[in-house]
Amino acid sequence: MQIFEIALIMSFLFQNVRLTVGKYQTTKEFFRVDKNKEIRSMDLEVIGSMSEVQCAAFCEENSDICCEITYVKSSKECKLGPSGCCHMEFNKVSGSNILHPGRKFNDYIYTLSVSNGGVFGDWTYQEFCTKGHYAVGYKMKIEGPHTDRTELNAIEIICGSRGGVPCGDISSSGQQEWGGWTDEVLCPAKTLLVAFSLQVQQYNVVVDNTGANYVKFKCRDFKNDAGNFDMSYPPGYGAYGSYGEWSDACPVNSAICGIQTKIHGGNPYVQDDTALNDVKFFCCE
Known part of the structure; x- marks a missing residue:
């Protein structure tokens, strides 16, 4: 039907x-x-x-x-609509016009980025939480010790309500195949992801390059600037590189709702895969 x-x-x-x-x-x-x-x-x-x-x-x-x-x-x-706002998509309920289609690429109001992203790879597709949902936590896909280490291969944001309750949907954009997923880490109660910082190993021709290694976030109340929390998956940093400056934060009355990743798949002449090199996040009202 x-x-x-x-x-x-x-x-x-x-x-x-x-x-x-x-x-x-x-x-x-x-x-x-x-x-x-x-x-x-x-x-x-x-x-x-x-x-x-x-x-x-x-x-x-x-x-x-x-x-x-x-x-x-x-x-x-x-x-x-209901308190909590964890719900499925309802398009065209007979006799009404429930405003709850999936998000489209132009629904966001602000883009978060950092200046220290890796140089390799291509930007993949944008992916968003279900409309009405926002990022309440995240997890990472990381490759451990290997002949050609790539470290951070993917980031997945956990989507939930404005009240900070996970709703079951996720968003991850493009990713590489190597490594395994960490457990998820969630913002403190009633807060959402609003800013990020990326740990990156800058390119060096004489070493095994890994691109991005780790990511951490700030959590905040949806409606105001109160309650800023720094949040990361333990131990909070990867093996190589260093964190850059924090991104801007989502404006008040908005939070992170989508993600776009820059992914490197290797070079046919010099095999030095670096997987995830950079990421952008999108803020929605």
Whole structure:
């Protein structure tokens, strides 16, 4: 079934239940949605009758409890998406317009980069978390001791809600084949990845080059500059090279949501593979 259809709708009225949305009293709606014979569920808070612009503003003002909106034009009903915001993609639910398609390349507002990236390789594709999700942690793919060491081969960001809860989706961009994955490391509660620093071995013609060796991040609250935490996977550094300066940080009311890697696969005349050489991260509101 290519288009979601509402299979069952049950509505419940919660007495004296209010969100921080002024004078509006909320009503809870529960949807069971059938896609390809799988049942998905979602809760929506019906805020009241208003314009679509006002509905979007309510969602932005109450981002802790809203990652998506449903606006029913026929009745002018504004419905805020669930708290936590770990949900599947809902495209074209019958009778509404839930704003939750997958991210597209132009959805980000800011690009994070560093000046000490390696010189080899090509930029691969951009990859993003599901819309409404942001990076809450990461893990790395690292090659250990080897005849031709490559060290950092891939970075994978763990995607989650604005509240810092992992939602099950990931984003990794291009990678090389060597090495194994570390365990994941997550930001402190209710914070997200917002900046990074890259450890790189700069090119030297007389040694075995490895390109990027390690990456570390800063975690911060989505809404403000409070609670900056430096975070890295133990021991926090690789075998070769040094860390450069920190990237810029995502603006307030945004966090890292996507990644693009620069990958080197070797030279047919001089085999000195360096795998991941550089990386960019993207910030989304």
